[in-house]
Amino acid sequence: MLSGLSCLLFRLENAFYELAQAYYHHESRVVKAHRDHLNKTTHALLFVRHQFKVAFYNELKQDSHTALKHYRQAYLHLHELRITDYNLLEIKTNSCIVNFKICKLCFEHNTPLDAISQFRRHVDIYKSKIGTADLAFEHSAWMSKQFAVFGDLFEEAIRAGLTAIQTQHPGFYYQEAARYAIARKQLCRGLCPAELKYPASDPLAEADKMEYYGQRPWRQGHQSLEAPSVQKEREGIQALQYRECQVDHSWLVIPLLSSAIAQFKKYKSPRMKRYLVVQMGEEYYHAKDYSKALALLGRVTWEYRSERWWSILTNILQLSLRCAYLVMSFEEYVTVSIELMGRYAQVPREEKIRIQMNLHKIFQDEVPEPEHGCEHDSVEKGRALWTTISAGGKSRSPIVVEMNSITAFVECKACFTADSFLCESPVTVKLGLHSFAPMPIRFSQLSVRFSNEAYNQFGIVVDENAVDDPIESTSYLKPGQTLWHTFQFIVEQDDVDCNLSIAGVDLVLGSLEGCCATLRWTDGGGDAIVHPFATQVHRKKVALNADFSVVSWDVLPSNYSTHISPREANLDVQLLQKGPALVNEFYLMTVSITNTEVAQISNVRTSISVVTAVADAVATAQPNTFLYEDIDLPCSQLISMPLLEELKPNQKVDNVAYVRCVDSGARLMCIQVSYQIPIDISGKMSMCNCMKEITSSIEVCEPFNITVSLTNMKFEKIEKVQLGEAFLSRMEVKCLSPWPVALQGSSLNLAKLVKFADEESLSQLTDVSLKQNDCAVEFRCLLSSGQTPSEIDIGSYSIEWRRVQNGAAVPFASTTVSLPTVEAEPIPLSLHVDMPAYGHMKAVLPLTYLLHNQTPFVQDMEIAMESSEAFMLSGHKQLFFRILPDSQHILRYNLFPLFPGYVTLPRLRVNMVRYSGVLDQLSSVVPTHIFIKPFEKKVSA
């Protein structure tokens, strides 16, 4: 139902739309047809009219491109008209309308550049067409309107999605509009005399009922180049001037400026925005809204000051001073005066003197002189305000002027004379005041505030002299001179090891009882605000203890923070030790303290700590050094010695401590001794805390160099061990310690797959004492018990030792090295030889070979015994046999030695059918030689 209705509506709308379009099309055709009969010389005015009509019909027809084309035509025709003073207003009014249409359509077609260039052309054509000089304000008003309207159009386009840039946005147009509005105001002031009367004939009576836009009501429909009546013309101008006088121009300017400010803020132009704020302030000033002007100007001075544009700043301040006077803002008046008297204010000296005299008057409760250039009636009002206050007899409440945020006529530099002070010596503060005022000036009180308020009492100077008394005294500042004050005081013990700083300086202008202003610097004054840049960097630094009176004011240092350092300790602290220390031992150190103070000291606390280098701390998370107060006590990184109640002068105490280091290298020990001593500070005895800190280095070295190697049972070096076969581990201990070392014993801590070959394996290094470079060697016989070939870990070897010189006082230290891992390989056949250690000539030497099949299979064996010249032998020369898995076969031979000496045994060749080359492995185990003792020589009797 509903959809049916909307469908009907839609069709109806379309039908109406088509009808309307057809109508407008027809109308425009009628106009065009009419135009064809026109002639350019006589109907020039109608040409414009017809083009506009066609364009307008097209616009209604919603054919905006055609409309734009005809508007442009209309604009061109308008431009071709001859301009006289009498038709200028009409032409401008019409061109304004056509131009508006063109710009609006261009923005709608999203061709902003066309709109801007059309507008520029429009402005350029008419900028110089002022017309009647008496009505020049009318031209400015028209120009202002052009810019404002274009700004609005531009802004509307931006809201519809156009993007503007920093150098092309509506703000510029609003700014220009404001500028023309200001010009209009000035022209009005110049052209319209105040006593003007509205003419009795009322030439503007018909103004609202005119047939054509832009014609003068007193000569409607008149097209000639001359005025019809000079009298009427004059009256008309007079009437317009009278009307212009009634306009409040400032309220035309201010909204334009505020639109411009909003735009410049949006397009990142803070300085332009600030400039417009200043203009707005000026406009409020002209509109006699002085407090608003003052507030606006106050908002922007900071930026101009920090960017050091003194000429602009001075200009703003002068205006502010006028406003402050007119609304009698005491605080603003004083602050601005102080700044205008300063060295950066670009004001002539006479003006500065006048400002200073006014300032002087204020503090005498007198009325200051009015500022120049103010409106007469405003001055009267301002003066009345000042008079009532000063006549009332009530003093104004004191005000505080923050000096760090202005460039004042008086500058202050406070500085501690050193970067740090000892707690027993007085702290000295030097404070300089330098005046740039044109005349001498007196302050009634100067006070320095410190971070610890307890010292504020030491930093006060009061000047009792009358303000206008020219006696030189503590706070009488002459122009260009620096006045120095020095303050000294003793700090309290609580502030030792703390920073003390100047929190601020207060200078009171005016009498303390009456009306006064406190000039307040935070920190120590100085020039951080005014000279944030170059001057501080490039100029040479003046030493803090230099004679400031000969140094130029600008380069004076301002040092408003100092450190109160504790009294210097006077103790002799030493770490006595005989290095180097050995790794892992309990190393004895002696801390020796001698009191070299003049007085007895008390509460002596000593502590030792290990200084960890930063790089080490990162590399090794585990501590590698341990301190022991005594051997039985637990270790720590910092130990404290027992407290000493008192220590007389030249008395000496020794304390011992132990250190144990788990690796070699240098260690830094830090020993801190703190104590109290009574000292005399300006006649008062007080306990003073002192601290002495020394660092001492200890060299730590390894006591031994232990090398481990493996050999077979023939003491030949081996790289691999054979499973089930015994081997030897050789430990060589070389003493590196410069001190003799006694070895208590050694032990082997074997891993799982290794065991001792014998039931019992005793250390061979018990109670051995080694000097430097001595070597001790021991062997242990081991057996690898694994079944499968693998890398096996043998275990670790450790020796217990201590220095010989230490005796039994110190426990044994232990040094452990890990034994190498070796590759263990299986062998299919193990061969043992059983024979005596030596033989005798011509006596039977039994030789038994025991072959053990290590494999789980039956093995075919093949042996051959080679004959030897040195022996006669009995037994199998050559034999084939089998060995069952994990069983033995014994070969017995009887040898009969024929030669004495170290002779070669007959060689046994063993060959396993399945494992060829097994002989090579075996040959290393089988003995090859034997010693045969010769016959006993009978010693003849």
Place this chain on the structure above:
Amino acid sequence: MAVCVAVIAKENYPLYIKTLPNENELKFHYTVHTSLDVIEERIHSVSKNTNDLRELYLGLLYPTEDYKVYGYVTNSRIKFIIVIESTNATIRDNEIRSMFRKLHNAYTDMVCNPFYTNGDIIEST
């Protein structure tokens, strides 16, 4: 001919401003000061984009109804600003460039003076 020439320090305070005599000097101070907005914006947009050598001459900063403001920034961020009347159509871009170049040379000569401390107000005789 230019109606105003200004040298602005790196920190944006004026080192030297010279305007035609009998003109409203303060107005030019404001014009020069506000043109720093555009200069700062240009310097920032360039330094963000590339490390390439920036062209010192910035060209026309912005047109006002009566004046054209041209800018030039040295590598040490000293800004030169020249203001020209809009009605003066005879001056071409090349001439502005050469004016800036001369100004830069003059500034360099001045900095070479051992009695000049960097950052001080420039005084011309």
